[in-house]
Amino acid sequence: MTKHHITLAGAAAIAIAVAAPVALAQDATVAKRVDKLEKEMRAVQRQVFPGGAPAFFEGEIAPDATPGQVVKSNSPVADLTARVDALESQLRALTGQTEQNAFQLRELEKQFAAYKAEMDKRVPPAAAGEPAATPASLPVVAAPRPAAPTPAPAATATPPKKPATPPAASAGKPDAARLALVKKVEIPSSGNEQQDAYDYGFRLWSAKLYPEAQAQLKTVVAKWPKSSQASYAQNLLGRAYLDDGKPSLAAVAFYNNYKDRPDGPRAPHSLMYMGIALDKLGRKADACKAFRELDEVYGTKAPQDVRTDAAAAKAKAGC
Template identity: 40%
Template sequence: MRFHLLGLVILASTAMPALAQERIDRRLDRLEQEMQAVQRVVFPGGAGRQGAIVPPEIQPQTGTTIGGIPATSALSDLTARVDALEAQLERLTGQAEENAYRLRQMEEAMTKYRGDVDFRLNALEQTRAPAAGPARPPEADKPVGGTAEPAAVDQPNTGDAGEDAYLLGYRLWDTGRFADAQKALEAMAKKYPSHRRASYARNLAGRAALDDGKPATAAKILLANYQDDPKGERAADSLLFLGQALVELKKPEDACKVYAELQDVYGGSMRDFIRQRLPGALKAARCS
């Protein structure tokens, strides 16, 4: 009987470390899965490029029998190391959440910045654009009695190359350097055809040609902007200024057809800039 009890004690002493080892293995498996999940958040490009966040310090051991007091000591050390890994995982998870929050803040700030830029550009366009009728004659921007130096233009730096290219052309147009503006804007549209500012650039290139006393060139650019990208943000504007170019070319009947197209296609979606100028344009072309 005494030997039987001793055998039970020995079995219990060897089974307890084995059970503890099994629990540790489960914790390690869970930690590995959670580490991989955090790694995908912190390094979306993949671990193959950035490397693992935490190199595996503990390798599973096979073929080793754990028993007795030494095994218990090893398990205690292993448990402490797993506790440390869990704490590190918690810190990494918090860092990933903080980075995601900061990224959302940056995206919101960029969206607000783009909205502010659009608002300012629209306001400036409305300030400079004629109410209706033919474009401003080119000599209105020419100095009398001499040649003036071209107005200085600051190089934009928004972090978006397409946006910068458009803003440069816009600033050239805004300072009266129409030929330079047309060239810069057409280059922008060619280099960044899928950028949302491409429609802006082609439209403003046509306006620059119109302001520069080149209505035939303007008509060609403006018509292409409408036909190539009718859903572009400045396609409707191009029809308005195309009509003005046709009036300059002594083709008021064609201008009236263009204005009719403008109303048919964009009647319910015209922005105020166009809506306010269309009656004057119709009057200037003597549309019935």
């Protein structure tokens, strides 16, 4: 009898001794998987919300040599394992979505780069100042307040007698009637050479003396290429080409202004007018690309008049 009890007691002790390490091993395996999951989740959070919260840490994911095993039991360990499995599944889905978003972003960047390259090929950057045409309904570029009258313009410091560059713009010898019209345009003399030069070009454009205005505005851009005034002058140069019936040169002038001075005060205007010029050339697909780029690059930052005119121009081009 005593021997029998001793034998049973020994067997129970052995069973407990064997079961304990198994339970401990299962707990350790689940704890490992939870740790790994937390690390991976933090890595995904850093990818999806970079720098979003101070709780994010540096990458700490390393391959696990002992993959987890499902514990088939009704114990709390089994419940925890099921929850870990669900978490792993969600993490895989989130990782897949992040990778998909990154891929789409790369594709968008490629398309945009291809469009830029295509525009560079189609619109040769050489003709920064040449002809184009535009509808009368287009808004007039708001010139910075015209300066007070008096001789001493930007390009040729000689009073109403010989304006800066205009006469040279008439291809051959300007006739007397043309010269008389040019002389009627008052040359500003406020003491600000850069402003006066632009204002004089604006006045020539307003007087519909387009070749003279083009020559004067080119002078402003060449002399002060980095100034904000250059953005106004290059945009108005494109307008002068458009109004002069030369849409191809206008498209070039507008494109150069947008490309060289994307942050300039008249960059959104130039992008919108480039679309109009391309539409006049019968290149509707390219015109629509220009209007689309206006929306993508400037959006609501573009002045209201530009957005209004762009909407009308898009409808006209059938975009």
